[in-house]
Amino acid sequence: MKLSIEQGDITTYAVDAIVNAANCSLLGGGGVDGAIHRAAGKQLLAECRTLHGCETGKAKITKGYQLPAKYVVHTPGPIWRGGNHNEAxxxxxxxxxxxxxxxxHGCxxxxxxxxSTGVYHFPLEQAADIAVQTIAQFLQTHPDMERVTMVCFDHATYQAYERAVKRL
Known part of the structure; x- marks a missing residue:
């Protein structure tokens, strides 16, 4: 399968694009969002200011600047509010x-x-299933996509995504 699960620091990945779990302002924040902004440098924030935010579930792209990735795709995931507000x-x-x-963009x-599994509190197992299923569906319809990597910050997240792949 062209989907791999790894534990690591997404800011170190030399891929065409890394995805930023952004907030709707796209102006940086905590967790992975803050780490990506710090690693990319001030130029990323300057370009994000020109995008005028992004709705939950949508995505916008910027250059990668000082990151090894060529691009950063910013997407605000949903805040978990019990599961009855279209979060999935x-x-x-x-x-x-x-x-x-x-x-x-050729990535x-x-x-x-x-x-959404950090400060947005989306249940990890459910989020992993949604991510893996959605990525697998995309890979089926885009056979030229070379590789999608889930980069898990910690071992518990890595294990949840490994289990989701086995359930696929």
């Missing part, structure tokens, strides 16, 4: 739209963090 569909949209934007290798 919005999370799937974040993955699908990120892949579509990357594809449109064939993409690395994702676990979107």
């Amino acid at each position: 569909q919005l999370l799937a949209n974040s993955y699908r739209n990120s892949l579509a934007v990357a594809w449109e 064939r290798t993409v690395a994702f963090p676990s979107i």
Whole structure:
């Protein structure tokens, strides 16, 4: 399969695009968002200011600047509010739209963090299933995509994504 699960630091991945689990302002924040902004440098924030934010589940792309990745795809994932506010569909949209934007810009290798499972409190097992299923569907319809990597920040997240791949 062209989907791999790894534990690591997404800011070190030399791929065509890394995905940023952004907030709707796109102006940086905590977690992976803050780490990507710090690693990319001030030029990333300057370009993000020109994008005028992004709706939950949508995606916008910028250059990678000082990152080893050529591009950063920014997508605000949903904040978990109990599961009855379209959170699952919005999370799937974040993955699908990120892949579509990357594809449109010629990206064939993409690395994702676990979107919405940190400060947005999306249940990890459910989020992993949604991510893996959505990525697998995209790979089936885009056979020229070379590789999608889920970059897990910690071992518990890595294990959840490994289990999701086995359930696929």
